[in-house]
Amino acid sequence: MAKFCSECGKKVENGQKLCDNCKAKRRSSGQGDAPWWILGAILPPVGLILFLVWKNDRKKDAKNIGTGALVATIVWLFFGLSFLIDSNNASFNGGNNNSGVNNLAKEIDVSSASKELKEWYTYVTSEDALAVTVVALSYCDYCKQYKPILTQIASEEKFKMYYFDIDTMSEIDSAVLTGVYNLEKYEGSSPYSFVTKNKKFLGDVVGYMNREQTINFLTSVGAM
Known part of the structure; x- marks a missing residue:
C-alpha cells in the first residue's frame, strides 16, 4: 500500500527509503515530532525562522515547529496585554x-x-x-x-x-x-x-x- 512523504506529502511506495519528490528520508513508524513543537514553544523566534526555512522542503517539521512558536507567541501576547491593562488600572x-x-x-x-x-x-x-x-x-x-x-x-x-x-x-x-x-x-x-x-x-x-x-x-x- 502506498504511503505519503511526511515532509512534502507526495506518494511514496513501500520499500522506498527516499522520497522521489523532495529526497527526504522516510521516517520509521512512531518517530515523533514533539521536539520540534517544543523547540518552537520555548524559542518562538527560532521556531518562526525554521518554519520559513523548512516550509517548502520539510513541511511536516515546519508545521510542528511553527505551531509551537505560534502558540507560545499568542500566550506571551496575552500575558503582555494583561500586564499592560493591570498597570493602567488604579492600584x-x-x-x-x-x-x-x-x-x-x-x-x-x-x-x-x-x-x-x-x-x-x-x-x-x-x-x-x-x-x-x-x-x-x-x-x-x-x-x-x-x-x-x-x-x-x-x-x-x-x-x-x-x-x-x-x-x-x-x-x-x-x-x-x-x-x-x-x-x-x-x-x-x-x-x-x-x-x-x-x-x-x-x-x-x-x-x-x-x-x-x-x-x-x-x-x-x-x-x-
Whole structure:
C-alpha cells in the first residue's frame, strides 16, 4: 500500500527509503515530532525562522515547529496585554492595609507658603477633618478628566476635596504639600490622590478613576 512523504506529502511506495519528490528520508513508524513543537514553544523566534526555512522542503517539521512558536507567541501576547491593562488600572492602598495608618501629620513651618496651602495645611492637620487631596499636573489629561468626577462626589458626600497642580507650585508649597504626611507611593505619577482624617493618613491611589472606581476607593479607606 502506498504511503505519503511526511515532509512534502507526495506518494511514496513501500520499500522506498527516499522520497522521489523532495529526497527526504522516510521516517520509521512512531518517530515523533514533539521536539520540534517544543523547540518552537520555548524559542518562538527560532521556531518562526525554521518554519520559513523548512516550509517548502520539510513541511511536516515546519508545521510542528511553527505551531509551537505560534502558540507560545499568542500566550506571551496575552500575558503582555494583561500586564499592560493591570498597570493602567488604579492600584489601591486601602484603609485595611498597614502602609498608611502610621503616617501621622507632621508640624511644618508654613509661614512662607501660599494662602491656599496654608488653608489646606490647617484643615488636614485639624481634628475630625476628612479630606481628599489630589496631586496633579497641569498638562495631564487624565487629571483634568478626574477632577470633575471627584469634585461632584465631594459635593454629594460633603467632604473637603483639594486639587493641586504640583508643577505650577512654588518649591515651598510643594514641600508643604508632600511633607505633611509620608507619601510613600507618590513618585511624580499623576493624578495621585490621598485621604486623611483626624491627622491620620487613611490611604492613597495612583491613576485616573471613573466615578464607580472612585467611590469604591473612598469606601475602602473609610471616607464614605
